[in-house]
Every structure is written in C-alpha cells, then in structure tokens.
Amino acid sequence: MDSLAAVDGSKPPSANGAIRSLLDSIQTYSPLLLFAVFVVLFILQAVTVAKKTPNVPAERSGPGGRPLPKRMRSQAVVTPTVEDFSPYTKLTFRWLSVGVLFTFVADAAISMCHTIFYRNENWWCGQSTVIYIVLSFFNYSVILISLMDTSPSPTWAQLGPWLLALPLEVTRLGGYLALYTNPHHEPVVGNPTGGPFRKSITPWESMEVVAALVRIVLLVALILLYALSSIEWNKDVRKRPRFESREDPTETTRLLNSHLNGDANGVEYGTANGTANGSPNGSPNGSPKHETARPAEAAWVRPNTIPSTSWWEYLSGYSLFFPYLWPSKSRKLQLTVLACFGLVLMQRVVNVLVPYEIGAITDALSEGEPGKLVVPWKGICLYVLLRWLQGSQGVIGSLRSFLWIPVGQYSYMELSTAAFEHVHSLSLDFHLGKKTGEVLSALSKGSSINTFLEQVTFQVVPMLIDLCVAVGYFLIVFDVYYALVVAIITFIYLYVTVRMASWRADIRRQMANASRQEEAVKTDSMVSYETVKYFNAEKYEFRRYRGAVGDFQRVEYKVLFSLTLMNTCQNTIFVLGVLMTCFIAAYQVATGARKVGDFVTLLTYMAQLQGPLNFFGTFYKSIQSALINSERMLELFREQPTVIDSPFATELPECKGAIDFENVQFAYDPRRPALNGLTFRCEPGTTTALVGESGGGKSTVFRLLFRFYNASRGNILVDGRRTDSITIDSLRSHMGVVPQDTVLFNETLMYNLKYANPSATDEDVYEACRAASIHDKILAFPDGYQTMVGERGLRLSGGEKQRVAIARTIIKDPRIILLDEATAALDTETEEHIQGALSTLSKGRTMLVIAHRLSTITTADQILVLHAGKVAERGTHEQLLALKGRYASMWRKQIRAQKAAAEAQVLQNRAQRLRSASTAAVADDSSSQSEEERSGSTSSRPTRPPMHHRSTKVSSS
Structure with a gap:
C-alpha cells in the first residue's frame, strides 16, 4: 500500500528520527502484546478459579477399567476465594473502560479531521498510528465485554492488561511530548523527509496529547479502584468461612472426613464401621443425632438450565469422555489419527494455493499483448488439479474420511459399551428411582458425543488454522490493513456467534428436554401396555403423547427462529468485512498499486474464508447440541454406585450357608x-x-x-x-x-x-x-x-x-x-x-x-x-x-380367613349348581313348548310356569 504507507516506516534525517522509530514500534506491537497477555490471563483465571473436587482413589475404576468420574452432586466442593465486587463498583469499572474506548475514538477523529483539513498538504498520521488506534480499540472492547459477560469481574485477567498498558501509554505520551515540543516536520504522503516544518506543538498535536493524557488518567483510576476495592473486599472475606459447600455444614464436615479417610465422593465401600450408605440418594444412614435429617432428593435430576459453572468447568466435565474417544488401545488407530492430521494440513496448503492460482490466471489473461493469443494452459491445469484436491469432497478429504471410519467405530464401541456397563453397575437405589424412558433416551441421544472428536479434529482445528493462515497471508502478501480487517471481523463474527448460541442454549436445552420427555412418554406407555388397556386409557395416553409432541414443537419453533436470526447476523457481519476489503483493494487497483489479479485473489480468498466462518456457526450449533444431549449421559456417568467392593475385599470360594x-x-x-x-x-x-x-x-x-x-x-x-x-x-x-x-x-x-x-x-x-x-x-x-x-x-x-x-x-x-x-x-x-x-x-x-x-x-x-x-x-x-403372641394372633386370623374363604367357596359352588339346574329346566320347558306348537295345539290361555321352576328361581335368589 505504497500510496498510504509512505511515511509509516520513514525516518526523517533529524534528531527526531529515533523518537519516531520508538513510537512506531510501541504503537505497532503494544496492542498485540496486550491482546496476548489478556487471552493468556483470561484462560489461566478461568482454570484456577474452577471448583475443585476431591480426587477419586486410584483403586476404584469405572466402565472399561477407566477411573470413575467425580460426582458433582451431594458432595463437598472446595471453592477457592474469588473476588467479586459490588454492583456499583462493577458499574464504575465499566464506565471507566468506556471512557478509555472514547479516547481512541477521539484519536481516530483527530486523525481523520487532520487529514481532511490538511488534504492539500497530504498529511498522513502513519500506518503505525492506524494499527495502534484500531487494535487498541479492539483490545479494550474485548476487555469491556469480558467485564460484562463474566462473573466475578474484574479479575487479574483484566488487571494485567491495565498494568501493562500504563507504562506503555506513559512512554508513548513522553515520546509525543519530546517530538512535538521540539522543531519537527509533519508527516506527509510520498515525502520521506516530512511535510511542513513546525517549531512548536500544533493544535492537532495538542489534542492528541490531551487524549493520551486522559487515557493514562483513566488507566490509573482503574488500577487504583481495583486495589482499593480489593482491600475492602479482603476485610469482609476474613469474616467468612474458608470452605463453602453445596450442602449444609454438617454434611460438608462428614464428607470431608470421609474423603480424608479414603472414602472419596461419599461412595461407600460397605464397611461395617457405620459409614455405609443405604439411602436412595447416597446420604448416610444412621447418622448422628445432631445432624438434621433431610428428605431424599430425586435419584436423577434433569438439568433444565445451563449449569452454573464457568466455561472451563463446563467443558472440563466432558473430559470424562475423552478416554473413550481416543483410541488408546490400538497403536494402528493412533497412527491413523496422525495420518489424518497430515491430510488436514495438506488441505490447508491447497486452500491457500487455489486463490493464488486464480489471481495468476487473471493476471496472465489481462496482461496479454494485443493481437497475440496467450492462454495460461499450465496455470489452468494446475488450478483444476488443486480444485480436485480441495474440499471435503475432494481427494484429500475423501481419503481422510475413509481413514477415519475405524476410529469413529472404535469411539462408538467404547462409549456405548461403557455406558451400558455403567448403568448395570449402578446400585439398586438408582434403578428404583429412575425412569426407563429417560435412561434409554440419555443413552441414545448421548451417543452424539461420539462425533465430538471427529468434529474437533477435522472441523474446528482446520477452521482455526484457516483463519490464522488468512491473517498471515493478507499481512505478508497484501497489506496490514487486510489482516486487521480479517482479524477483527473474524473476532466479531465468532463473538456474535457464541453470544447468540449461548442465548439459544437454554432454548435448545428446553427442546432437548422436551424431546426426551416425548421419548419417555412413548416408552413408558408402550411398556405399560397392559395397564393402559386395563383402565381403558388409550385416549388419555393419546392426549398425553400429543401434548408432549406439542410441547416439543413449541420449543422447536423458537430454536428454528433463533437459528435464522443468527445466520442473518453472521452473514451481515461477514459482508461488511468483504465490503471494507473490497474498498481498500479497489482503491489500490485504481491507483496502480495492485494488479487486477490481486483483486480477484482477494475476492476468491474471502469467499473461501466464508466457508470456515459459516461452518463455525453450524459447528457451534451442532457441538452445542451434542453437548446438551450428552449432558444427560454425563450426569448418568457421574451417578456412582453406592455399594461397591472394598479395596480389601476377597473372594468367597465356597459357602456353607451360615x-x-x-x-x-x-x-x-x-x-x-x-x-x-x-x-x-x-x-x-x-x-x-x-x-x-x-x-x-x-x-x-x-x-x-x-x-x-x-x-x-x-x-x-x-x-x-x-x-x-x-x-x-x-x-x-x-x-x-x-x-x-x-x-x-x-x-x-x-x-x-x-x-x-x-x-x-x-x-x-x-x-x-x-x-x-x-x-x-x-x-x-x-x-x-x-x-x-x-x-x-x-x-x-x-x-x-x-x-x-x-x-x-x-x-x-x-x-x-x-x-x-x-x-x-x-x-x-x-x-x-x-x-x-x-x-x-x-x-x-x-x-x-x-x-x-x-x-x-x-x-x-x-x-x-x-x-x-x-x-x-x-x-x-x-x-x-x-x-400366644403376635404369631399366634396372625395364625388365628389366617385360620378364620381360610375358614371363611372355604365356606364362601362352598356357597359359591352350591349357587353355581343351582344356576346350572335352573338353566337346564328353562331349556327343557322351552323345548316342550316348541313341540306343542309344532303339533298344532293352541290355547287362548297363557301357559303358567311349573311350580318347581318358580321355586328354583326363588331358591337361587
């Protein structure tokens, strides 16, 4: 970008050259350093504040011989001390951060106005200043978002960038003062020695200094407010207990003591020292009298909302499935996975070469001499070859899919059999409280986690590689502005996708629960077929199932509508990025700084980049759906048997029967x-x-x-x-x-x-x-x-x-x-x-x-x-x-009941014989009357029934 970047690296032959070089370095690299520091601290902070649970003893094993998962329910949770400030203090932090953002907006406005008013002199602030303003505004926007989206906030993840930015901003301000207060040349386009000579600071430069000074003051205010608020918070936290539990204090003490005695997670080995578990929910039986007895909780509670944990806790919970997804038992399959990784890297190289080859073909066709036939046959053949190799349907993608088949089958086999084995290993208390339909639905829908490894390996990782390669490619081949646009648009795209997907998470969870409820109603009704028929309840069951389907469809409508809205927002953001890059490329082509082939390459690459970004929206939806569906399986895996073998238990080879x-x-x-x-x-x-x-x-x-x-x-x-x-x-x-x-x-x-x-x-x-x-x-x-x-x-x-x-x-x-x-x-x-x-x-x-x-x-x-x-x-x-006690009383009652039943049976048999005799007499009488009618005998007087027939009827009554 020669027409715009003439002065970004130029060093006027004066004493101010070293100062300008220092300022350029600070403005170019300090935003990148701040962003890297913030990302690292944010991840570390999420990991360190994650709730800790007692470790599972090594001698215990779960399905497939792997360690049993940590039970998250009904156990003590040791929560590290985490700072959280009052709402007013947090609001102050946010407004101070907004003030920092406005200082960069002011810098951008000053530079633009300076350019407009000094257009005749071609004043130019320099490429390093543009990078500094754009990236810094982006960095502090991300920090502000983290202040609003995370809790507790702020933490040292935000404090670290503020502490690092303060000396950098002070150094930058000192450089500007040293440069502007001495005689200097203003930067202009196309003049390495600079533009008009200024003996002192100009009004535009004064406004830049004021903006920088205000920024420093706001950073100092943020740091001091954090320090003072932390001191006040520490005074309050000394009065609080060190450990917090989801259960009452007596339960916490019992569970911690149980863990220290080797009985982790409250699961009983069946020792006879009074610590055995007999309640359906895993609570102790025969607890000391000073403990408050609590009613038994549901055996298997269904999660209706997103778990109240951090993103690290939520994702780390799914690490339970990784031993089943990774082919640890087969060296051959592990080599297959590595080969698939190699094919993925080859696909990334092909994705870079395809747009480049299109640009080369365009340049060859546009630069041909008039009247001379020039056809880039070689380039066209190379382009066709690359397209044959490119994409999921190309040769490389097809080969990768073929190699992955046994790995996917391994994952399905391990996880499915482990889940089946785990359900059978659970104790009777779980099976007495479970719903069969719920368990079957969890096992069937939870199998969607089988594709998790394949999605992460061959869709998420390639997408991240593509985005990083795109930023580097635009930075090296094109210009830094393209890299800035792609990086910022990518972040905004991903953030909007994640935020909208998080908003949709509760709706999707409701849909998943509604789907499971529909399956449960259907299964339970089918299993209870006889009961339905006994009570003539078919219509009731039909209404119940129709209601379950209606509940599912109502939530499904919300899910589909939110998906359409998210896709529209994603496309709008990406189109804005394409618009900005096209404006820059068109300007450079019009000024002769770039060739037409570069513009075509840019458009092709941006269109190709839209694939991974669009996929991220689809992937985030699918992986979120897989995680939500597998939440029930995860909870199922976390359900642990309350009765298991003690580590010291031995076999009973023979039994006498005492x-x-x-x-x-x-x-x-x-x-x-x-x-x-x-x-x-x-x-x-x-x-x-x-x-x-x-x-x-x-x-x-x-x-x-x-x-x-x-x-x-x-x-x-x-x-x-x-x-x-x-x-x-x-x-x-x-x-x-x-x-x-x-x-x-x-x-x-x-x-x-x-x-x-x-x-x-x-x-x-x-x-x-x-x-x-x-x-x-x-x-x-x-x-x-x-x-x-x-x-x-x-x-x-x-x-x-x-x-x-x-x-x-x-x-x-x-x-x-x-x-x-x-x-x-x-x-x-x-x-x-x-x-x-x-x-x-x-x-x-x-x-x-x-x-x-x-x-x-x-x-x-x-x-x-x-x-x-x-x-x-x-x-x-x-x-x-x-x-003559209880047993004798029971015996007398049963004897009387049996005697009464025997007498009732005798009477019933006698009544049955009388009814049979009566029926036979009526039949004989009807037969005699029919014979008389056939013989032609008629009588005006009705025939009276015989006396014995009436007597029989009376006796039967």
Whole structure:
C-alpha cells in the first residue's frame, strides 16, 4: 500500500528520527502484546478459579477399567476465594473502560479531521498510528465485554492488561511530548523527509496529547479502584468461612472426613464401621443425632438450565469422555489419527494455493499483448488439479474420511459399551428411582458425543488454522490493513456467534428436554401396555403423547427462529468485512498499486474464508447440541454406585450357608428406620421364615444380604465373614433368589431358564422344571421350550412365571436360597408340588423365606416375627403358638380367613349348581313348548310356569 504507507516506516534525517522509530514500534506491537497477555490471563483465571473436587482413589475404576468420574452432586466442593465486587463498583469499572474506548475514538477523529483539513498538504498520521488506534480499540472492547459477560469481574485477567498498558501509554505520551515540543516536520504522503516544518506543538498535536493524557488518567483510576476495592473486599472475606459447600455444614464436615479417610465422593465401600450408605440418594444412614435429617432428593435430576459453572468447568466435565474417544488401545488407530492430521494440513496448503492460482490466471489473461493469443494452459491445469484436491469432497478429504471410519467405530464401541456397563453397575437405589424412558433416551441421544472428536479434529482445528493462515497471508502478501480487517471481523463474527448460541442454549436445552420427555412418554406407555388397556386409557395416553409432541414443537419453533436470526447476523457481519476489503483493494487497483489479479485473489480468498466462518456457526450449533444431549449421559456417568467392593475385599470360594445379623440398623430415609438392631442367626442347612406386617423389614433383610444396600450399623456375616469383606460377585454367586414378582426377558423359555447357568444342559433344565412342576406345562405349549414369553414374561400366568423362577434357581444350584413369597401366585395343588420340590431343594442348603401365608412355613426350623425392624418373636411353629403372641394372633386370623374363604367357596359352588339346574329346566320347558306348537295345539290361555321352576328361581335368589 505504497500510496498510504509512505511515511509509516520513514525516518526523517533529524534528531527526531529515533523518537519516531520508538513510537512506531510501541504503537505497532503494544496492542498485540496486550491482546496476548489478556487471552493468556483470561484462560489461566478461568482454570484456577474452577471448583475443585476431591480426587477419586486410584483403586476404584469405572466402565472399561477407566477411573470413575467425580460426582458433582451431594458432595463437598472446595471453592477457592474469588473476588467479586459490588454492583456499583462493577458499574464504575465499566464506565471507566468506556471512557478509555472514547479516547481512541477521539484519536481516530483527530486523525481523520487532520487529514481532511490538511488534504492539500497530504498529511498522513502513519500506518503505525492506524494499527495502534484500531487494535487498541479492539483490545479494550474485548476487555469491556469480558467485564460484562463474566462473573466475578474484574479479575487479574483484566488487571494485567491495565498494568501493562500504563507504562506503555506513559512512554508513548513522553515520546509525543519530546517530538512535538521540539522543531519537527509533519508527516506527509510520498515525502520521506516530512511535510511542513513546525517549531512548536500544533493544535492537532495538542489534542492528541490531551487524549493520551486522559487515557493514562483513566488507566490509573482503574488500577487504583481495583486495589482499593480489593482491600475492602479482603476485610469482609476474613469474616467468612474458608470452605463453602453445596450442602449444609454438617454434611460438608462428614464428607470431608470421609474423603480424608479414603472414602472419596461419599461412595461407600460397605464397611461395617457405620459409614455405609443405604439411602436412595447416597446420604448416610444412621447418622448422628445432631445432624438434621433431610428428605431424599430425586435419584436423577434433569438439568433444565445451563449449569452454573464457568466455561472451563463446563467443558472440563466432558473430559470424562475423552478416554473413550481416543483410541488408546490400538497403536494402528493412533497412527491413523496422525495420518489424518497430515491430510488436514495438506488441505490447508491447497486452500491457500487455489486463490493464488486464480489471481495468476487473471493476471496472465489481462496482461496479454494485443493481437497475440496467450492462454495460461499450465496455470489452468494446475488450478483444476488443486480444485480436485480441495474440499471435503475432494481427494484429500475423501481419503481422510475413509481413514477415519475405524476410529469413529472404535469411539462408538467404547462409549456405548461403557455406558451400558455403567448403568448395570449402578446400585439398586438408582434403578428404583429412575425412569426407563429417560435412561434409554440419555443413552441414545448421548451417543452424539461420539462425533465430538471427529468434529474437533477435522472441523474446528482446520477452521482455526484457516483463519490464522488468512491473517498471515493478507499481512505478508497484501497489506496490514487486510489482516486487521480479517482479524477483527473474524473476532466479531465468532463473538456474535457464541453470544447468540449461548442465548439459544437454554432454548435448545428446553427442546432437548422436551424431546426426551416425548421419548419417555412413548416408552413408558408402550411398556405399560397392559395397564393402559386395563383402565381403558388409550385416549388419555393419546392426549398425553400429543401434548408432549406439542410441547416439543413449541420449543422447536423458537430454536428454528433463533437459528435464522443468527445466520442473518453472521452473514451481515461477514459482508461488511468483504465490503471494507473490497474498498481498500479497489482503491489500490485504481491507483496502480495492485494488479487486477490481486483483486480477484482477494475476492476468491474471502469467499473461501466464508466457508470456515459459516461452518463455525453450524459447528457451534451442532457441538452445542451434542453437548446438551450428552449432558444427560454425563450426569448418568457421574451417578456412582453406592455399594461397591472394598479395596480389601476377597473372594468367597465356597459357602456353607451360615448367616448372622448382629445388631443391624438401616434406613432408606433417615427420618424412618427400616431395621433397628436386628439380630438373628441361620445355621447352615436350615430354613428360616420371616413373617410380620408390611413394612416390618422382611424385604430389607434380603436386600442387605444380597448387597443391594449396606447396613448403617452392625454386621452381616456369611460363614463368619462380614459381607463387606467379600466381593459382591462371589457373594451373589452363592445365593439364589425367587422374587415375588418375576420379570423375564422377551426371549424363549429355554433362554430364560438357562440364564441362571448358561453352561447347563437341556437335561438339567428338564430336571429343574420337573422339580418345579412346570415341565409338563411347558411341553403342552405349541413351541415347548422355544415358546416366547413376551415383554417381561406377560404371556405367562403369575403361577407359571413363579415356577419358572423356581426352576431357574434350581439350575443355579446355590447354597443360600432367598424365597420372597415364592408360592403366593400358585393354586393349592401346585403349591403342594412346589413345597415338595422346595423341601428337596433345601436339603443341605440355607433357606430364608418371606411368607404371608403361614401354612407354608409350619415346618421351618425357625420363624422370626419382625416388628418395627426388630425380632419380636422367634421359634418354631409350635413354640410360637404356645407363646400366644403376635404369631399366634396372625395364625388365628389366617385360620378364620381360610375358614371363611372355604365356606364362601362352598356357597359359591352350591349357587353355581343351582344356576346350572335352573338353566337346564328353562331349556327343557322351552323345548316342550316348541313341540306343542309344532303339533298344532293352541290355547287362548297363557301357559303358567311349573311350580318347581318358580321355586328354583326363588331358591337361587
């Protein structure tokens, strides 16, 4: 830009040459230095103030053997001391920053007015001054934006640039005073020695000095205000506690002590020292009396708004997924990733060569001699070759996509299986509180994070490289003004995109939640098909689903409208940048400073640059959508099992079946204990029955013994070993459970029966089914053992499902058997067969039976009557009847109920026989009357029914 930059680097042959050179250096490089310092400090500040969480112990591992994530909910959070000023102080900072911006506006106005009024003398402020004004205004605008957009603010991220700018501004002001107060030449275009000679400072120069002085005063005010406000804030902060927690102080103390004892994140190893976790939300059971009992929170809270964290905390949370996305297990795939990186760099080189080649072809065609045919065949062929290689559809992009296929498959495999494994590893408290539709939706939509690595690697990184290359290319090949325009327009474009996308984030999150709710309604309704039919609620379900779809579409409309608005704003900003660069290029071409080919190259490059910028808007939307959709999966990963193996747990190779409960205490909710000092012993090979009213703790005994929960106090022993010292898998391998409500897979009967022991033979299955009195019934089915049982086994009756469950337990062949009302759904005859099978099965095995039908446990070795979480009575059937206590009362009630039921059955059978006889009599009477009519007999008098018929009707009444 020779016509505009004649004096930017010129040094008049005078004593002022050194001063002008110093001023040019300060004005050219100080804005770049300030911007770099601000960016570095801003990132460091965001990282250092991020909330810290206790580290996860190394011995614990999650899905795929990787470390478990840090649980962000229900845990103490150590928050570093972060300054935040009062609203009035923050408003003062902002207005002072606005004042600094106005000083640069004043500098720009002074330079423009000076140029206009001194146009005849071609006065020119110099290229370094233009760079200084434009870049400095840009820098302080970014700082002002950070003051308004971030909280707390200001921080040392803003203080650092202010401290650095103050000496630079003082040096610049001193240089101007030293230059202007001495005799000097004014700068002009095209004259290296300068323009008119001035003996003293001019009015225009005086205004420049005043603007610089005001800027220095404002910077000093910003620094002093920060220092004074920090002093006042430190006086207040000394009165505050050092640690802050999301929970109450007692919970914070407990969790910190738990962490110091090696129990990080409040997750229990199941130790018997009173720290075990038994509540659905992970809160402690049996907490000290001085702690306030709190109601249990929801098992899995859905995030409705953006998390109240910094951008670093938010993004760092997704680092949990990186071990699954990076192919750490395959060296070959890692080399493939590096090769893809190399192809991406090759694409960047091609993107620079294509506009250059177009400009060269244009110059060759425009500079040809008249009457002489000149066709740049070589340049055209090279251009076509470059276009063949360029773009995502070009050869390089296609090769990169081909190489990335196995990497993408690896990421999907690792993350999907890890999520599936993690859900199965969660404890019973989570599964009791979850919604199946919600979990399935989170797993399906959360898989969008699989493409995150590919998007970042091959779209974000290339975009940033393209933008940096564009700035450098325009700076070297064209002029600094082009680089300034591209850099500033790019920043404004990206900032507007980020701000509008952040504004759209809550709307997109609402849409994601509405979509998940729609999926949840649909899934839950399909799963509960029978319930819908039982209550004739099809129309209600249709309205509910239509309402969910309507909610989704209402939010979707807002999302689509905001997307259109964002695209319009993005295009407007970029068009303004193209307009400015075209004005500069057209001026240079008109003055002969540039060739026509340069103008074509510029337009081509700008059009090519619009691709990455437009993609950033699309990418930011897609990656934001992926992050929002994967928030639920992230929360799912952060849900940790409340019952896990202790680091010191060992296997239980064999089991004799001795069971001891020693003063066991447990509560699902701290406000209502379930077990309160339960103590009993089951000898190996004996049968123990648990009876009592509902809520007495019978099912809780099974859940604690099976390690679904850990006891709050006391010990649970199996063969003399505490259950928390035995690995969960080995303990459960010696136990068989027949639940009251049996759930089967939607597979064949053979599949469900062999589920207990996949290595069992068909003959083993047949023997188990004979013992469970279900073999003949299965053979009566058209498909036999290959019969599909339907969703959750709904195609089988309740008794059939329970007998399948019993057969499945027989196939497992455990040493400890837990029967939860195993014969409740069976008829009397089948129950007798099952009782015989269970008595055979119980030989040499320990059995715990929950029974409401007392007639099924009269032969038990001991019967425990539970009341209020304790053993109220114990003994055999005869002993308990002799006590005439709770058990005897329950027995008398059941005997009376059975007697009444038997009498009612007799009456019902008698009434049924009478109705059958009445129906037969009516049929005989109708038949006799029809015969008379056919024989031609007529009577004017109506036929009276026989006396016995009327008597029968009365008796039936």
